Amino acid sequence: MRLGLAIDLDTCVGCHACAVACKEWNGRSLMGGAPDYDAYGAAPGGTWYNRVRHYEIEGDPTYSPHACGALPDTDGLQPLSKTVNVPLSCMHCEEAHCVSVCPTGASYKRAEDGIVLVDPARCMGCNYCSWACPYGARELDQDEGVMKKCTLCVDRIYDERLPEAERQPACVLACPAHARIFGDFDDPASPVSQRVAARGRQDMLGALDYRPTNAYLPPRKPVEIAPTLPLRQGLTEQAKAFVNRLINL
């Protein structure tokens, strides 16, 4: 079993509900503990397992079918820029370098489902694993002095006291756009595998060869909408527009 998330960059609206739900569930969970520091003070901070960032892509021919760049093209069409919201949490990598560099054995990857976890009873808070993570998925719990990270809500997904539909990570349940899907990437029939098969996955820092389990489904190509008004108006149209403006004075 290889559990993980498929995150749809096309439908994510960047509302941060997943990050807030994560804080809410893990704030006092069995494996977690994500404290806030000076929450209502001048410089609030906190440990988060999931952070959402917002980017603009401009001039990518995938999203901008006509001339690219900052200026309109010869037809007067503006270049399309694409806003992409990227929630980032632990990818539960196949090559989890954070685990191999850990000197204490506190970081481990479970053989049965591939979830990467930290054992707070062994962690000495050296931060070395957070250095080894390219995705910024690990943050130190400054109250306990141990490293914290996404647990894939391991204390929810196997909890048989919960209704079956709720045995999913808190971020997945909270997402209003259904942009987050949880499942087993080893099972080709699972919804996550099928989405990835249909849409492909973004290659995020693939050159580092960490082989993330989580998949980011790429933004879809936008549908081009033809302009409804001709851009260069003839004399008749200009006269009609002038009359319309006069009438509406």
Place this chain on the structure above:
Amino acid sequence: MKPALSVIFFTVGSGAGLGLMVWLLIASLMPSHIRMDALTFYKGAAIAAALITAGLMSSTLHLANRRNAIYALTRWRTSWLSREALLSLALYPVAALHLYALERGLPQVTPITLWLLVALALAILFCTGMIYGCLKTVPRWNTWMTPAKYLLFGLMSGAVLLPAVLSLRPAEVGPIGRPMMAVVLLALGAALYVAYLMKHPRTTHRINDALGVRAGRVRLLDAGHSHATFLTDEFGFVLARERARVLRWAAIAAGFVLPLLLCCFTQWFWTASVLCLIGLLVERWLFFAEAEHVVRLYHGQPHV
């Protein structure tokens, strides 16, 4: 990367202590070339031990949860940090055995413990370098030059400390000749440091790689946080270019050039040692301050 003073002091102090230990042991093998009475040897050994131990103690200061530090000895199969911790602790019983054998005059034991100590010191220096060198997430560090620097700079600062220690010997032994090992290693060290600095401006990862976007321009619209986070504290350190330039030249001058001149033309070996250590502290501070972690791409930096 955030330049943590405890780690900077640890790597420079322990490195110099290990280097001094290596050269003291090798010097003790050739009494015809380097005349050293037992008291001077023990003084040198005490200085080396103090540097190594102070460094190791300092390295535990940056741990957020020191109670679990003992577990750091368990993952030597995969972790360079664990290997370093294990070998550092192994140093003490071997050193004690060597001193005991010296004291008792056991000529069949001393060569074994001596070379074991030398091998341990070199291995520890290499492990310290590999802690940083093995990180693919910090392209600046992920080069063979990182362990080479740790190994060479440790041996180099030790070689500069050796004539300073020898200057403690009684006056009737005579003056100290030109410390050629220190001179050669200082020259090599300067060359390696300049090579490391010149390799710097190579771009390895772009913000497009971070998001998996092949073409187009990517820029951060919003980082999603209003104040500093663990990630910005740990990886967001920004060094002004002008300040970096000044510090690099200070490191080259104090760490390599001045000690080289002092060793060549004067007998001020203590001044040379102190200057060399100060220069290496600056060099080590820059080593952290100038290294950029790829997570900075997600915070909007165009390339790392």
